[in-house]
Amino acid sequence: MEMLKDIIERLNNSDESTTIEVKRGSAIDRSIMETICAFSNEPDLGGGTLVLGIERKELLLFPQYEVVGVKDMDKLQLDLASQCASLFNIPVRPEIEIETSNNLNVLKVFIPELHISQKPLYFKNEGLPRGAYRRIGSSDQRCSDDDMILFYNQTETFDSAIVQGSSLDDIDENAISLYRQLRKNVNTYAEELQYNDKELLQALGCAVKTQSGDWKLTYAGLLVFGSRAAHRRLIPMMRVDYIRVPGNEWVADPENRFTTIDMRGPLLELVSRAYSAVSDDLPKGFLLPEGELHAESVGLPGRVLREALVNAFMHRSYRVNEPIQLIRYGNRIELRNPGFSLKPADQLGEPGSQSRNQFIAAIFHETNLAETKGSGIRTMRRLMERAGMAPPTFESDHGANKFTLRLLLHHFLSEEDLDWLNQFNSLNLNDNQKRALIFTREAGAVDNPTYRQLNGCDVFRSSGELRQLKELDLLEMKGKGRYTYLIAGSLMNQGLDIKTSLSGPPPAHSGPPPALSGPPSALSGPPQASSEVTFDALLEEIPENLRNRIISLGKRISNPDVLKNIIIELCKFRPHSLEELSILLQRKDKYLLEEFIIPLRQEGLLKFTLPEMPNHPNQAYTAV
Known part of the structure; x- marks a missing residue:
């Protein structure tokens, strides 16, 4: 096990990471057990080290991790071993070492990764998938149905499930024709081109004949080939919202908010429609190098935009009833996709692909709309660099089940x-x-x-x-x-x-698109709290009954649910930042974050107001 001085040096250089977590260690609480569960489950991690008795000193000019020690070492070890043996579906055997620094005891606990046959580890009283945790970056995240595919290596994916209420009448014949055309361009002699439409849909995993003799569409069939009317009737939230925001901030001007175009239909057609809507709206220019006869286009490479859209359609989670949001700011494009990346964030761009929609991915691959070798992100980076633009940036938020891609539109270091x-x-x-x-x-x-x-x-x-x-x-x-x-x-x-x-200010957009709608509530962030915000000012704006409950709170509460319910009510009244909640409830922000905010987000009771960037300076929480 790594020496304590090396652990502290690593923490001060790079903070907590995938393989290391530190706690104050006053008791073996729920958060410690969640970390043990996550270290045991995370594939290819090899396990992780939990250190009790180290704390980050935030009040220093440059915050540092320091040894603070733990008391009653024997009790801590006994509680840890006891809970590891009893709380989970199978016993966990941690490797425990004690190391002393400046006469202070530190407990180092190594949690080995479980064998694939023993995963997932989960809390017995919660079951699957919510009782299991994964190690995502430096945090422990509750598992979802998509994670179960990873653990059990399931061959059946969501896009192979039958859509109740569907039939072959829901198929758009134009989408079938488009598939045949695209497939023929790739392979003129492809066997499936000889099939009739029913045989073709069955071969692609898009239609199934039930025991009663009726034909039903799978989600792959409905999404790739279904008509717009069928989409509206059966999967109304499976659409793309193209949102144009004036300026560089979300709803910076309440009088001039944004315009939006809602797009739905067969995915094969939707790729081109979404691409055209965004491409036609982007600034374009041409450069004629000296001595050349042909001008070069400058600006966002079209292939980057197409690759981003195809990846969104192919890898999004269709279990989540939310649209894909394609947001055009004055200086950038943000694509927000339901579903975290099944591939670890630090491996994005490396060879290899993990898909949660195997039938949709196969269709996109066979029509040459996408590759399935995991090189799409690497291609985007190379093309952006060649165009002299910033590389794309990605954020995969397992807790919020979101994936965000961001493309800056101007030439980088121009x-x-x-x-x-x-x-x-x-x-x-x-x-x-x-x-x-x-x-x-x-x-x-x-x-x-x-x-x-x-x-x-x-x-x-x-x-x-x-x-x-x-x-x-x-x-x-x-x-x-x-x-x-x-x-x-x-x-x-x-x-x-x-x-x-x-x-001067950024240029205004060209004429607005035809449809206009209000903003999604999850994105309407409040103004950032500042040091001038006071307890009295915050208290004055909330309803009287909630105000009285806050005033009656003491320094200590015997039932944490009391504070939990007040936080939910505050965030239901309006979004609140962590700083505002800390001031109102007169609790340290770290305590609120680790003991209440993060668990409430994981339980689906709170969500970010700015999910595209969890660390955004204007970040706040709103009740679901």
Whole structure:
């Protein structure tokens, strides 16, 4: 097992990670057991180390992990071993070591990964899938139905399930014709081209003959070949919402919110419709190099946009009744997809693909709309780099069951960007740090995973370079621990003022699309809380009965459900940030986050107001 000094050094360089978790260790509580469950389950992790008796000192100028020690070592070991043996469906045997530093005892616990035949480990009193946990990044996440596919290696996926109430009359003949045309372009002599429509649908896993002799569509058949009327009747939320937002922030101007186009229909057609809607709306330009006869197009490469759309249709979770959201800001495109990535975030772009919709993926592959070798993201990165644009960034949120892709639309480190960066020349920033400043200027914030994606570097290098930007007052750190993100600091804000005075506000969009609707509630984030927010001001705006319940709260409560219900009621009244909840309830934000907010999100009772970026400076929570 790793030495304590090496663990602390690693924590201070890169914070908690996939394989290491630290706790204060005053007692063996639920969060500790969730970490043990997650370490045991996570595939190919090899297990993880849990350290009790270390705490992150947040009040230091540069927060550091320090040994604080644990008391009653014998009781802790006994409680840990007892709960590991009794709480789960099978006993877990942790490897426990005690190490002393400055006369303080630290408990190091290694949890080995279980054999595939023993997974998933889960809490007996909760069952599957909610009682099982996975280690996602530096957090422990409840499992979903999609995770069960990973554990049990199930051959049956959701897209093979029969859609009750469907029939062959729900098929769009134009979609069948389009498939035949696309398949013929790939292989003129493909055997399935000789089948009639019914045989073709059956061969593709899109239609099934039931025992009663009736033909029913599977979800793959309805999604890929179903008519728009059938989609509206049977799967009304399976659509694409193309949302155009003025400016660079969500609902920055309440009088000029956004316009949206709702698109639904067979997936083979929807790829082209969504691509055309976005492509026609993007700024276009042409460059004629000296001595050349043919102009080159500049701007977002069309293949990148198409690849992003195809990946969204192919890999989204169709168990979730939500549309795909394609959001066009003034400076970027964000694609928000229901369903976290089955592939670990740090392996995105590497060879190999994991699909939750095997029949849909096969159809897309056979028609050359997509590849299934896991090279799509690598291709997008290469094409964006070749076009002189920022690489795409990705966020896979297992807890919220979301996947977000972000594409900046302007040329990265363009002449304008370089002019803006010149004011920081004396600071000797490297190219990675310059990219992070440009990204923060455009997106409002940056975190460690995004920094690594932008620059293709490891966690140790990204942590050190971000720390240097913080020390230079170019970036300011917000959040704590695994929820840390950085926004523009005082020195960078001076540069932003210079840029604004020179360039003015971002240009307005061209004419609005035909449909107009209100914003999805999950995205309407509240203004960011500040240090000027007071207990009295927050208390005054909430309903009287809720106000009285908060006032009657003491410093200690015997029943945690009391505080849990108040948090839900507050977030039902309006979205609240962690800072606001901490002020109102007069509890430390770390305590609220770990003991209430995260569990409530995992139970589906709270959700982010800005799910596309969990570490966003304006992040808040709203009741489901």
